[in-house]
Amino acid sequence: MRTEGRAKRLPRAVRERQIMDAAIDVFSRLGFHAASMDEISDVAGISKPMLYAYLGSKEELFATCIRREATRMMEAIATGVEPDQEPDVQLWSGLRAFFGFVGENRASWQVLHRQASTQGGPFAVELSDMRGRAVSLVAALLTQSTKAPATTLEAESLAAALVGAGESLAEWWLDHPEEPAGVVAARLMNLVWMGFGDLVDGNVWHPPSRR
Amino acid sequence: MRTEGRAKRLPRAVRERQIMDAAIDVFSRLGFHAASMDEISDVAGISKPMLYAYLGSKEELFATCIRREATRMMEAIATGVEPDQEPDVQLWSGLRAFFGFVGENRASWQVLHRQASTQGGPFAVELSDMRGRAVSLVAALLTQSTKAPATTLEAESLAAALVGAGESLAEWWLDHPEEPAGVVAARLMNLVWMGFGDLVDGNVWHPPSRR
DNA sequence: CCTGGTACCTACTCGCGAGTAAGACTACTG
DNA sequence: CAGTAGTCTTACTCGCGAGTAGGTACCAGG
Numbered sequence: 001m002r003t004e005g006r007a008k009r010l011p012r013a014v015r016e017r018q019i020m021d022a023a024i025d026v027f028s029r030l031g032f033h034a035a036s037m038d039e040i041s042d043v044a045g046i047s048k049p050m051l052y053a054y055l056g057s058k059e060e061l062f063a064t065c066i067r068r069e070a071t072r073m074m075e076a077i078a079t080g081v082e083p084d085q086e087p088d089v090q091l092w093s094g095l096r097a098f099f100g101f102v103g104e105n106r107a108s109w110q111v112l113h114r115q116a117s118t119q120g121g122p123f124a125v126e127l128s129d130m131r132g133r134a135v136s137l138v139a140a141l142l143t144q145s146t147k148a149p150a151t152t153l154e155a156e157s158l159a160a161a162l163v164g165a166g167e168s169l170a171e172w173w174l175d176h177p178e179e180p181a182g183v184v185a186a187r188l189m190n191l192v193w194m195g196f197g198d199l200v201d202g203n204v205w206h207p208p209s210r211r
Numbered sequence: 212m213r214t215e216g217r218a219k220r221l222p223r224a225v226r227e228r229q230i231m232d233a234a235i236d237v238f239s240r241l242g243f244h245a246a247s248m249d250e251i252s253d254v255a256g257i258s259k260p261m262l263y264a265y266l267g268s269k270e271e272l273f274a275t276c277i278r279r280e281a282t283r284m285m286e287a288i289a290t291g292v293e294p295d296q297e298p299d300v301q302l303w304s305g306l307r308a309f310f311g312f313v314g315e316n317r318a319s320w321q322v323l324h325r326q327a328s329t330q331g332g333p334f335a336v337e338l339s340d341m342r343g344r345a346v347s348l349v350a351a352l353l354t355q356s357t358k359a360p361a362t363t364l365e366a367e368s369l370a371a372a373l374v375g376a377g378e379s380l381a382e383w384w385l386d387h388p389e390e391p392a393g394v395v396a397a398r399l400m401n402l403v404w405m406g407f408g409d410l411v412d413g414n415v416w417h418p419p420s421r422r
Numbered sequence: 423c424c425t426g427g428t429a430c431c432t433a434c435t436c437g438c439g440a441g442t443a444a445g446a447c448t449a450c451t452g
Numbered sequence: 453c454a455g456t457a458g459t460c461t462t463a464c465t466c467g468c469g470a471g472t473a474g475g476t477a478c479c480a481g482g
Contacts, residue, residue: 009429009478033244036469047431052471087411146411153387157395158402160383161376168375172368187368195406197416200298200357205408220448220459247439258461263441
C-alpha cells in the first residue's frame with residue numbers, strides 16, 4: 001500500500017468507508033494499542049491528517065468501528081431469528097445467523113470480540129452494552145420458555161454462559177475454517193439444548209423437517 | 212505506595228514475589244499495554260531498575276506472571292478433580308475447583324483470561340498452550356465417556372465451547388460476587404450436562420449423595 | 423482567469439514509557 | 453574496619469506514535 005505519491009481525489013463519504021475498512025483490518029490483526037494511526041492511514045492509502053480530519057482521534061475511530069460492526073452483526077442476527085417458532089427453533093436460527101455472520105466477517109468479529117473486550121477504554125461501554133443485549137435476548141428466551149420457576153439471576157447467568165460458549169466456539173472455528181458454519185452451529189445447539197448427558201447416550205437434536 | 216524514600220532491604224526471593232504480586236495487580240487492572248513498568252515498580256514499592264535487574268524486560272515479566280498463575284490454576288483443578296468417578300462427577304468436581312480458584316484469585320483470573328484473548332505477543336504461546344491443555348482435558352473426558360462414535364474435531368469443538376462457557380460465566384460472576392461458587396458451578400453443570408431442553412422441562416442434575 | 427472550498431500532502435512537535443548508566447547504601451566476612 | 457557482594461536509587465537516553473501546522477493539487481462557479 002501507499003506506494004504512489006498522491007491519492008486519487010474522492011468524495012468524503014467514500015473515503016470514510018475505505019478508512020473504516022482499513023481500520024478494522026489493522027485493529028483485528030494488531031489490537032487497539034499495537035495498531036498505529038500511521039499503519040491505518042497507510043493501509044487506507046491516504047495520509048495521517050486525513051484520518052484525523054475525517055474520523056477524529058484514535059479512540060473515536062475505534063469506537064466508530066465497533067459501533068458499525070456491532071450494529072451490522074445484531075441486525076444480521078435479528079433478521080435471521082424466527083420469533084414465532086418454538087424456543088428451540090428460535091435458538092437454532094439465532095445460532096445459525098450468528099455463525100453465518102462470523103464466517104463472512106472474520107475481521108469484524110475479531111475486532112468485536114478480541115480487542116474491544118480487553119481494552120478498558122470508553123469503548124468497553126459500547127461493547128459490553130452490545131454483549132448485554134445479546135445476553136438479555138437469550139435470557140428472555142429462556143425465561144419465557146421455561147416451566148420451572150427461575151430467578152432472573154439464574155436465567156441471566158445461563159445466558160451469559162451460552163453467549164460465552166458461542167464466542168469461544170467461534171474463536172475455535174477461526175482455527176478450523178474447513179468446517180461449514182451449519183455444522184459448527186449444530187454442535188453448539190446440541191450441546192446447549194441436549195447436554196452432554198444426552199449426547200453421551202447418543203441422543204441428538206436436529207432441526208424440524210424443512211417446511 | 213512509594214511514599215517513603217528508600218525501600219527496606221530484603222532478600223531477592225522475597226522481593227521477586229512482591230514484584231510479581233504487584234505486576235499481576237497492575238496487569239489485571241490495566242492490561243498488558245496500558246500497564247507501565249513505572250506503575251508496577253511503584254505499586255511494588257521499589258524503583259524501576261530493580262524490576263529489570265530481577266525480572267528482565269516487560270514481556271519477560273508478563274510471561275513469568277502468566278506461567279506462575281496458570282500453573283497455580285491448573286494445579287488447583289488437577290487437585291480438585293476425581294479421576295476414578297463417573298464422567299459427570301469428574302466434570303462436576305472440575306467445575307467446582309475452577310470456580311473455587313477464580314473466586315479466590317480474581318486478579319490472577321483477569322490476567323489469565325483477559326489477556327488470553329489478545330493475540331500477537333510472545334506470551335500468547337504460554338496462554339493458548341494452557342487453554343489448549345484445558346480443552347484437551349475436557350475433550351478427552353468426552354471422547355472416553357461417549358458411546359456414540361465422535362470425531363476428534365467434534366469433541367474438541369464441544370470442549371472449546373464448554374471452556375468458553377466457563378470463562379464467560381466466571382466473567383459474569385465477577386459482576387455478581389454475592390452468588391456462592393457452588394451455585395454458579397452447579398448452574399453451568401446443569402447447562403452442559405442436562406441442556407436447556409431438559410431444564411425447560413424442569414429436569415435438573417444434582418450431585419450424587421455424599422459418600 | 424481568479425476565488426474559494428475541499429481533498430490531500432510533507433514535515434514537524436511533544437509526551438510517554440521502555441530500558442540503562444553510574445553510583446550510593448547496607449550488611450556480612452575476614 | 454577495610455573489602456566485597458548484593459540491594460537499591462536518581463537521573464538520564466531514546467524511539468515510537470498521537471496529534472498538528474502549514475502548506476499544495478484539484479475542481480467548482482463567476
